[in-house]
Amino acid sequence: MQNTTPHILVVDDHSEIRNAVTRFLEKNGLRTSMAKDAREMDTMLVSNNIDLVVLDVMMPGEDGLSACKRLSQVGDVPVLLLTALGEDIDRIVGLETGADDYLAKPFNPRELLARIRAILRRTSGTTSPAGKLVGKRIRFAQWILDTDRRVIVDSDGRETSLTSADFKLLIVMLERARMVLSREQLMELTSGRVGAPLDRTIDNQISRLRRKIEQDLLRPRLITTFRNGGYCLSADIEVLDK
Template identity: 65%
Template sequence: MDEKLAKGHYDLMVLDVMMPGEDGLSICKRLSAEKRLPIIMLTALGQDQDRIVGLEIGADDYLPKPFNPRELLARIKAVLRRAPEEMSEAGALSGRILRFGGLALDTDAHVITDRDGNRVQLTTADFRLLTVLLARPRTVLSREQLLDLTAGRAAGPLDRTIDNQISRLRRKIETDALRPTLITTVRSHGYSLNADVEVIA
């Protein structure tokens, strides 16, 4: 599945939960975090709790078995109706250069260039954090989410990792690091990138 997803383009995924190997919920969590692929969960687990968990994890809809094929079809259409066309590729920042807030990020060289032509080298951590933010502009992301998306791990109770990395990233890309405008803090929620992102080439 991962191979196919990486290669081709898909509009929507219908996902079972109980499967050998990786769990459907796990897949859903993984995908909804990194991609913007609409997901409909379709499973024998029909309890309220199962549905709630499925939806909270990032599924767009949840249909318990046994189901009416026509209902599945109707729900697929309903989900697709809401999904904007660009959404399928909005998260995939496959372009080489990304423009945002007066800066340009070279996704190959991991280099930021500002309007004056100054170049700053990003470390791998900088780059991953920035990429995650760029994939969801103008969206508040919690430290938990950011840590999961950048490092793939859960946050400890006193985890200040993301704060630190944000601080380091700001020093590299903000014009005035004391009053950041690109990456703003949303107190007790997380951080958000305040700029429109444009993919070039």
Template identity: 65%
Template sequence: MGDAPHILVVDDHRQIRESVTRYLERNGMRATTAKDAREMDAKLAGGQFDLMVLDVMMPGEDGLSVCQRLSAERRLPIIMLTALGQETDRIVGLEIGADDYLAKPFNPRELLARIKAVLRRAPLTEREPGSLAGKTVRFAGLTLNADARYVEDADGNRAQLTTADLRLLTVLLERPRAILSRDQLLDLTAGRSAGPLDRTIDNQISRLRRKIEPDPMRPTLITTVRNGGYCLAADVMVTE
């Protein structure tokens, strides 16, 4: 078990903590639990973890605040647990750096699948953004500083990117003018397939447009292709 992925489960419901822990351990992972943000901070200070499962609704500091704080401090992958139907929480979670989300009540098998998908791309996340690391990327009058995770325009205005923003933008920059379906984008950025009502990619595209489009309401850079998906309509220049 020494090399098994170590998962930190943060949830104020004891039954959820215990059931998730048992299931993960039966499937070859290590699990440590925390009931709130204060206990979570203590566990993070005293151990090494590969991924965090984080509930949104907790007493004291809530999960969204925790996610935002940790995303700024470290690159520990985070899967958010949200109440069923709380789409706003899911969107905000992705905006502030969560890697994935799952609505309660959830099937432990699906949680395990999400964890494995995020962990498969964890080595890439640690050296974000993969093939663009250490390079200068110019497109449509913008410059991407991949290592510092921001996009800068010709006037020097900068838009900071979350981990999820950077991952999506990297996928698009590596495939300029190619039409990518929502399923392809979700597979390339999250390592999983979309459910019937999954709007993860649409939400992430909207957020990225707000950061790089001159007019996000009339996008010309990341275009929508009817019955196709999305396309980065720009030439890309990459230099060492």
């Protein structure tokens, strides 16, 4: 009989942290495996069916950000980054590389467990971040989004690649075109978590996406801002044949 208990891979070069996290997760009903670096992580991913990777950023050899970016380009295994970096920009970079969430060290093990469960709930049974739009081409304004290739194409045929964070955010907004979405809603829909009161993650992700799709950054027309409200994709969408 197939074991349906979620299998978590803990990747950290500090054995004390690896062992402590593993014991806590197993005590709370999860299966776990361990790796001390990105090379061991790759081996474990090939030989096991891993449901989520808990990945330390600061590791010798290939660091966690590089490993996370690589994973996001070749598959859909969710990643939760563990980082000792406290600056917002470092956390945002982590999300830009494709991480599903991040947690700063030192952390409360119960918060780690809650974050893991939130990611698993969001990704359970989901084969693509594109959701209902998987395998589609979507026209909005002067752009066409190819959900399979994760690129947007302008009216002259020029392509722009999207990071995982760009792609998730754009999909959420396309599925809710012309709806005003609060920062809290966007955080929940893109990462499955609730942001802190001063969390600027969504604002920074909106700014990065605007740089790719807006003609005039000073007067954005596609992603509009609503005071005390949030953001809205102000365009009609059309689903095209492949």
